[in-house]
Amino acid sequence: MKRWFCILTAVCLLLSTVGCAKTPTTAEDGTTWDKEWTTLGGTLGIDEDACGMDSFEKGKVYTDGEMYYGIWSLGEEFSFETTTGSSITAFDATLYLLLEKVEDAETAEAYLEDGLAYEQESNDVTETYTVTCGSHLFTVLVYPCDDEDVPYTLVYSAFTTYGSSIVNVELNVQDTVENPKDDMETFLNSIYFASLS
Numbered sequence: 001m002k003r004w005f006c007i008l009t010a011v012c013l014l015l016s017t018v019g020c021a022k023t024p025t026t027a028e029d030g031t032t033w034d035k036e037w038t039t040l041g042g043t044l045g046i047d048e049d050a051c052g053m054d055s056f057e058k059g060k061v062y063t064d065g066e067m068y069y070g071i072w073s074l075g076e077e078f079s080f081e082t083t084t085g086s087s088i089t090a091f092d093a094t095l096y097l098l099l100e101k102v103e104d105a106e107t108a109e110a111y112l113e114d115g116l117a118y119e120q121e122s123n124d125v126t127e128t129y130t131v132t133c134g135s136h137l138f139t140v141l142v143y144p145c146d147d148e149d150v151p152y153t154l155v156y157s158a159f160t161t162y163g164s165s166i167v168n169v170e171l172n173v174q175d176t177v178e179n180p181k182d183d184m185e186t187f188l189n190s191i192y193f194a195s196l197s
């Protein structure tokens with residue numbers, strides 16, 4: 001979790017624009033692409049009306065490859081003081097989505113395996129399960145948040161691949177969130193994948 005939090009913190013400080021990826025016309029299930037969806041990297045569309053969360057920020061990470069991110073929030077906004085005395089904006093839950101495009105599907109699968117192994121080694125994973133949302137199989141890891149500089153106690157981190165892309169959705173929640181598993185699945189079911197054909 002700390003790795004993704006550090007990446008996204010740096011992203012939020014450095015970026016202010018959305019990458020100029022082409023907007024798809026059709027989702028893989030044949031649905032016409034809705035211009036109201038939040039589109040990331042020309043690959044994912046998030047139905048804001050269905051995701052159950054409020055859009056917070058989105059953009060492109062300027063790296064050697066292609067990486068895009070989106071941030072959503074759940075609940076009321078409040079100010080949280082970190083161990084260094086600085087103040088950050090927080091919510092009952094914050095969800096981060098990372099989309100990384102690599103050379104091909106085989107590389108994406110290898111990156112996914114490495115990412116899952118890293119998360120399992122770096123965190124005290126208490127539960128691992130798979131869930132199918134929108135015809136895509138996600139592997140979900142659940143573990144306590146051990147970062148004192150955020151107000152969250154539990155993390156749900158979901159991973160999948162699509163073609164040559166890796167998708168990671170991370171939901172950070174406080175104890176006040178009653179059904180984080182349901183909140184995660186509601187969000188995953190709001191994601192549309194662009195047709196690859």
